[in-house]
Amino acid sequence: MAISAPAAPAPPVNERLIRIWETAPGLYGALATVDHKVIGKRYLVTSFVFLLLGGIEALVMRVQLMGPDKAVLSPEAYNQLFSMHGVTMMFLYAAPILSGFSNYIWPLMIGSRDMAFPRLNALSYWIFLLSGIFLYSSFLVGQAPDRGWFAYANLTERPFSPGLNMDFYALGLTFLGISTTVGAINFIVTIFKLRAPGMSVNRLPIFIWGTLTTSFSVLFAMPALTAACVLLYLDRRFGTHFYDVAGGGHPLLWQHLFWIFGHPWVYIVVLPAMGMVSDMLPTFCRRPLVAYSFVALATVSTGILGFGVWVHHMFATGLPPLSTNFFSAASMVITIPSAVAVFAWIATIWHGRPVITTAFLFCAGFIVLFVIGGVSGVATAAVPFDWQLTDTYFVVAHIHYVLIGINVFAVVAALYYWLPKMTGRLLDERLGRWNFWTMFIGFNLGFFPMHISGLLGMPRRVYTYQGGLGWTALNLITSIGAFLFAVGVLALLVNIAVSLRRGRRAGPNPWDGNTLEWATPSPPPPYNFAVIPQVASRHPLWEDRLGEGARSVIDRGPLLDEGRETIGTSPLDAEPQQVLRMPGDSLWPLLLALSLTALFYGLLGSVGWLAIVGGAATIVCTAGWLWPTQEPATTEAVEASA
Amino acid sequence: MTAATTTYRLPVDGYGKRTTGWWGMVMLIATEATLFAYLLFSYFYLMSLTRGPWPRSGNPSLGLTLPNTILLLVSSGTMWWAESGIRRGGQGRLRAGLLVTFLLGVIFLVIQSVEYRHLRFLPQTDAYGSLFYTITGFHGAHVAVGLLMNLVIQARAWVGHFTAERHLAVTNTAWYWHFVDIVWLAVFTSLYLSPRFL
Numbered sequence: 108m109a110i111s112a113p114a115a116p117a118p119p120v121n122e123r124l125i126r127i128w129e130t131a132p133g134l135y136g137a138l139a140t141v142d143h144k145v146i147g148k149r150y151l152v153t154s155f156v157f158l159l160l161g162g163i164e165a166l167v168m169r170v171q172l173m174g175p176d177k178a179v180l181s182p183e184a185y186n187q188l189f190s191m192h193g194v195t196m197m198f199l200y201a202a203p204i205l206s207g208f209s210n211y212i213w214p215l216m217i218g219s220r221d222m223a224f225p226r227l228n229a230l231s232y233w234i235f236l237l238s239g240i241f242l243y244s245s246f247l248v249g250q251a252p253d254r255g256w257f258a259y260a261n262l263t264e265r266p267f268s269p270g271l272n273m274d275f276y277a278l279g280l281t282f283l284g285i286s287t288t289v290g291a292i293n294f295i296v297t298i299f300k301l302r303a304p305g306m307s308v309n310r311l312p313i314f315i316w317g318t319l320t321t322s323f324s325v326l327f328a329m330p331a332l333t334a335a336c337v338l339l340y341l342d343r344r345f346g347t348h349f350y351d352v353a354g355g356g357h358p359l360l361w362q363h364l365f366w367i368f369g370h371p372w373v374y375i376v377v378l379p380a381m382g383m384v385s386d387m388l389p390t391f392c393r394r395p396l397v398a399y400s401f402v403a404l405a406t407v408s409t410g411i412l413g414f415g416v417w418v419h420h421m422f423a424t425g426l427p428p429l430s431t432n433f434f435s436a437a438s439m440v441i442t443i444p445s446a447v448a449v450f451a452w453i454a455t456i457w458h459g460r461p462v463i464t465t466a467f468l469f470c471a472g473f474i475v476l477f478v479i480g481g482v483s484g485v486a487t488a489a490v491p492f493d494w495q496l497t498d499t500y501f502v503v504a505h506i507h508y509v510l511i512g513i514n515v516f517a518v519v520a521a522l523y524y525w526l527p528k529m530t531g532r533l534l535d536e537r538l539g540r541w542n543f544w545t546m547f548i549g550f551n552l553g554f555f556p557m558h559i560s561g562l563l564g565m566p567r568r569v570y571t572y573q574g575g576l577g578w579t580a581l582n583l584i585t586s587i588g589a590f591l592f593a594v595g596v597l598a599l600l601v602n603i604a605v606s607l608r609r610g611r612r613a614g615p616n617p618w619d620g621n622t623l624e625w626a627t628p629s630p631p632p633p634y635n636f637a638v639i640p641q642v643a644s645r646h647p648l649w650e651d652r653l654g655e656g657a658r659s660v661i662d663r664g665p666l667l668d669e670g671r672e673t674i675g676t677s678p679l680d681a682e683p684q685q686v687l688r689m690p691g692d693s694l695w696p697l698l699l700a701l702s703l704t705a706l707f708y709g710l711l712g713s714v715g716w717l718a719i720v721g722g723a724a725t726i727v728c729t730a731g732w733l734w735p736t737q738e739p740a741t742t743e744a745v746e747a748s749a
Numbered sequence: 750m751t752a753a754t755t756t757y758r759l760p761v762d763g764y765g766k767r768t769t770g771w772w773g774m775v776m777l778i779a780t781e782a783t784l785f786a787y788l789l790f791s792y793f794y795l796m797s798l799t800r801g802p803w804p805r806s807g808n809p810s811l812g813l814t815l816p817n818t819i820l821l822l823v824s825s826g827t828m829w830w831a832e833s834g835i836r837r838g839g840q841g842r843l844r845a846g847l848l849v850t851f852l853l854g855v856i857f858l859v860i861q862s863v864e865y866r867h868l869r870f871l872p873q874t875d876a877y878g879s880l881f882y883t884i885t886g887f888h889g890a891h892v893a894v895g896l897l898m899n900l901v902i903q904a905r906a907w908v909g910h911f912t913a914e915r916h917l918a919v920t921n922t923a924w925y926w927h928f929v930d931i932v933w934l935a936v937f938t939s940l941y942l943s944p945r946f947l
Contacts (some may be wrong), residue, residue, distance in 0.1 A: 223769045223772075223773070224769065224773060227773075288780055291776075291780075292773055292776040292777060292780075295772070295776055296769050296772040296773050296776065299772055300768075300769050300772060301769075325780075326776060326779050326780040326783065327779075327780070327783050329780065330780055330781075330783040330784035330786075330787050331783075331787045333784060334784060334787040334788055334791065337883075338791065338879075338883070341872075341879065341883060342879075345872060345873070346872070346873040347872050347873060347876075347878075347879035347882075347883070348873075348875055348876040348878075348879050349791065349795075349876060349879055349880075351876075354875050354876055354879075355795065355799055355875040355876030355877065356795060356876040356879070357794075357795060357798050357876075360791055360794055360795060363790075363794065364787060364790075364791065367787070672761075674759075675767075675768065675769065677767075683759060684759065684760075684767055685759050685760050685761065685762065685767065685768065686759045686760070686761045686762070687762060687768075687769065688761060688762055726897060730897075730901050733901065733918070734901075734905075735905075735910065742758045742759060742760050742761060743758065743759060743761050744756050744757070744758050745756065745757055745758065745759050
């Protein structure tokens with residue numbers, strides 16, 4: 108690349124970098140931005156809105172179940188609510204919110220200026236948003252998915268479900284799967300290629316191990332859901348016989364495909380959250396994580412083992428004992444890596460000097476709930492016990508301990524921890540205590556009694572129940588707990604709103620954290636790092652006090668100010684290999700996502716021309732996107748510390 | 750800058766197998782290959798649950814499909830020939846190789862649609878028919894995507910975008926095309942050969 112001497116004196120480096128990396132102003136910039144920080148924040152806000160929607164659906168159900176024989180909801184409405192509650196929480200909240208954190212924090216954590224594929228990142232967000240709207244537009248026609256979030260065949264086949272309900276489900280999840288898949292590819296390639304020089308794999312924060320593992324899981328699990336949904340759509344619209352016994356198909360094919368996807372998915376929505384806790388705890392315990400290598404290995408092995416346990420969702424379907432026993436054993440084995448992580452966290456607290464912040468409280472609450480949810484999980488891994496409890500509220504209790512405990516509590520902790528990095532302002536610690544204790548007490552009050560109502564035989568997904576079965580008081584307590592939990596979430600929202608207006612200034616490193624993101628200002632400038640750092644240890648900001656002799660260099664290094672550029676490094680040792688030129692603002696991602704939306708609405712309404720126009724536009728947009736706009740370049744001089 | 754600073758030169762964008770675009774294609778192929786694995790899993794799963802002959806309409810004929818399979822394998826060879834050409838800067842070889850590959854791909858799809866006309870069952874006939882058309886249809890769609898990629902690359906080859914060092918888009922298209930061919934071998938083995946000895 109030719110280095111032309113500037114005619115006027117060069118402006119200060121920071122101004123020059125801002126001009127290079129800034130998103131264009133106005134509406135165009137809002138629609139065309141590829142800044143990972145903007146996209147990350149959009150992911151966080153959008154998935155939080157879906158959390159609130161799913162939460163409202165849950166509260167309406169808890170009003171209905173507060174006492175016996177209530178008629179707030181019709182059975183049909185109840186079916187739609189619990190189905191959309193599950194779909195929303197599993198697909199539109201739990202995974203996307205973690206993608207939001209990863210999108211925002213990853214490049215900062217690894218000393219890069221953006222993700223590997225900035226435009227793909229934008230596409231991933233737009234598809235997430237549009238497929239969420241697609242799924243929720245089903246309420247407008249009063250035909251929301253109504254066969255549960257795992258939608259067992261053959262209740263989903265056309266004769267038993269003639270409306271559009273399950274078409275929204277099958278197409279909506281296929282659509283959303285594109286977002287999840289391209290997002291996963293982006294995360295993997297980012298970690299393989301964009302880490303700062305010196306950040307070898309043994310120096311990665313555990314959060315990155317978590318999202319990297321789940322991104323691989325997405326690559327190998329998501330196609331099972333896509334296949335299941337496409338086959339369902341073909342059955343419903345084209346009269347094929349995949350799930351239809353009369354035509355030679357089988358409903359269990361759905362269950363296999365769904366749970367081959369579904370169980371890895373459970374780990375996909377918790378492993379990054381566990382990683383966030385593994386990175387937050389050391390900051391608050393004032394010491395490095397105990398047994399880093401074991402926690403990293405536990406993360407990866409959980410992801411792998413997660414593919415070998417799906418049949419434990421199908422113990423009650425009459426599969427042969429050899430099969431159920433195998434999967435029962437595998438399900439018990441998977442507790443070992445989870446236990447490794449739990450003991451590492453406890454040891455980190457034990458050997459540290461914990462600073463009790465709100466974020467720390469949420470991390471501690473997370474560990475407690477993880478253990479309770481883990482115990483009820485091992486219990487249901489035993490086949491005879493599972494037979495007794497399948498489709499009861501015990502399973503509902505388990506899934507919520509696991510998902511709210513390991514996902515939501517970690518996410519709230521991460522909000523208290525990293526939101527100041529994004530907004531530049533701290534959240535209030537006093538309100539934070541109220542926030543934590545209402546959520547923690549409300550959660551346990553709401554969900555612990557479900558174990559008992561399940562043991563007493565209350566089936567899940569009933570829209571009402573009779574009095575005199577011993578369930579009445581338990582359900583009332585559950586409903587009270589659910590509303591208390593909601594008050595806690597409200598306290599979080601108030602805290603965020605107040606913080607945005609007049610929160611205390613955070614400064615670059617309010618918690619004295621040890622990873623690279625805390626070396627940037629809060630909020631970080633569009634270019635993240637003025638120079639690309641050189642990493643020499645696992646704790647670049649704690650090297651002085653740890654006295655391990657390593658010296659990371661953060662204030663000197665390659666400047667790369669000839670355009671949008673960052674360093675490409677080798678996958679294992681992170682040795683500099685190339686200068687990567689990054690794309691700037693682009694409308695192609697949004698146009699491509701809109702084309703796909705047209706395609707999916709066309710398929711939904713059997714509107715042939717719309718599907719064809721959408722499909723053709725998808726092809727045109729892809730070609731336009733891939734057509735190169737930059738001149739080929741050769742080499743560039745890079746300054747780095749020796 | 751202090752004395753502890755060195756200056757070295759790095760290639761801009763990089764090329765070949767070291768750059769982000771190539772890794773992206775590898776990951777895409779991994780997830781797409783998994784999709785076919787699940788479709789073939791569905792095929793064998795439903796086969797294992799079926800009593801009586803599978804397929805009921807008799808084993809699918811190899812008359813058209815065996816030559817078609819060979820044709821697709823040859824197209825992988827021509828794609829390889831095109832890519833190895835541009836690696837040495839051979840623009841003519843790249844353009845010719847892409848064109849021949851494109852034509853072979855089109856012929857493959859034409860022959861497959863001819864075969865569809867001769868089949869004695871429809872997707873709606875039974876689960877076997879549903880599986881047969883869906884799996885071969887998915888594969889056909891992937892061939893079509895490969896052809897579209899080929900078209901874009903051909904246009905770029907005629908504009909003269911590619912050099913001996915810079916031809917990542919060609920490499921990616923070639924890898925995708927080889928993937929589509931290898932998947933066909935799995936589909937062919939499962940749908941056409943396995944009923945003959947399972």
